[in-house]
Amino acid sequence: MRTIMLVCALGMSTSLLVTKMKDAAAKKGIESDIFAVSASEVDDVLEQKNVDVFLLGPQVKFMKKQFEPKVAEKNIPIDVINMQHYGMMDGEKVLEQAIELIENK
Numbered sequence: 001m002r003t004i005m006l007v008c009a010l011g012m013s014t015s016l017l018v019t020k021m022k023d024a025a026a027k028k029g030i031e032s033d034i035f036a037v038s039a040s041e042v043d044d045v046l047e048q049k050n051v052d053v054f055l056l057g058p059q060v061k062f063m064k065k066q067f068e069p070k071v072a073e074k075n076i077p078i079d080v081i082n083m084q085h086y087g088m089m090d091g092e093k094v095l096e097q098a099i100e101l102i103e104n105k
Contacts, residue, residue, distance in 0.1 A: 006036040008057035020091025054078040077101040
């Protein structure tokens with residue numbers, strides 16, 4: 001089971017991407033829990049869930065430095081979603097990015 005958390009400003013703009021990522025995971029036979037939260041919900045979610053990878057939407061990439069210490073202590077890889085993949089809502093490419101981060105941590 002791979003737990004992938006996407007973070008954006010309000011947790012809404014990534015909802016379509018989450019759906020596309022879930023579809024891509026199902027096609028590849030990858031058991032996953034993929035969800036989106038707003039930046040303000042991150043602390044609560046990190047306390048309640050074991051997250052395997054933390055992906056930031058391009059619109060909140062400036063927050064990466066703020067979140068790095070929080071995820072570092074839990075050994076959770078963090079990255080910004082490729083802007084082109086985000087813009088195209090390419091769930092397969094973003095899923096590949098997440099899996100690669102998990103496997104290389």
